Amino acid sequence: MGRPKQFDPDTAVEQAMEVFWRKGYAGTTPQDLVDALGIGKGSLYNAFGSKHALFEQALRRYRDSQAVILLEMLEEPGPVKARLRKALEFLAELDLAAPDRRGCLAVNVAAELARTDETAAELVRRMFDRTEDAFRALIKEGQRTGEISPGRDPVALGSLLLNTAMGLRLMARIAEGSDRLVRVIDATVDSL
Incomplete structure (x- = not known):
């Protein structure tokens, strides 16, 4: 049996949106995302697939909220x-x-x-x-x-x-x- 996720993906996308918004896509490192989301790199990639996939979700979140x-x-x-x-x-x-x-x-x-x-x-x-x-x-x-x-x-x-x-x-x-x-x-x- 796998471990339950230790973070809320919706909250993580919101936090990632803030990082991308502040630093830009190129200026945002995977470590920046890990630090902001409070998760490990493995969890980041398991949950979102890639930095770019998370960026796309963050951009959609911006569209839907801001x-x-x-x-x-x-x-x-x-x-x-x-x-x-x-x-x-x-x-x-x-x-x-x-x-x-x-x-x-x-x-x-x-x-x-x-x-x-x-x-x-x-x-x-x-x-x-x-x-x-x-x-x-x-x-x-x-x-x-x-x-x-x-x-x-x-x-x-x-x-x-x-x-x-x-x-x-x-x-x-x-x-x-x-x-x-x-x-x-x-x-x-x-x-x-």
Whole structure:
């Protein structure tokens, strides 16, 4: 009879997500994961197969937990432009308040691995698609309510808003304050 697992795999994936988010994929060693998860290397590989397999699970966990926050904010009741402003301000404040300025895991993965890791690139691509779809739906809602001109292309605006959100996440990693981010948010909302 085998020994029972001494750790919770869900908790381990959450902890691994934090390590990958902080250090990047290449910067994370198996020893970093062992230390963070509090398990032996054998248990790590028995439970998850490989560092990359654990990374994929961690990226999915990010998608299912962290990335959904923005989507929920966009679906709240109220004026469309106010919701958009609130969501973009939330992203900027979240990143500026983080002591390690780690930004968005999906953006970080896109920058680090998009050209070399098709699985990671596809996971991030789907996250970005989902966010862009939410922005497009928000634009269409704003067009129905009269907040946004019906002559504007919701597909193009959805792409613009995705690019703005991802750019904010990246800029916040090095920003000395919120001034530039606030200007971007103001210009983006005002342009609609």
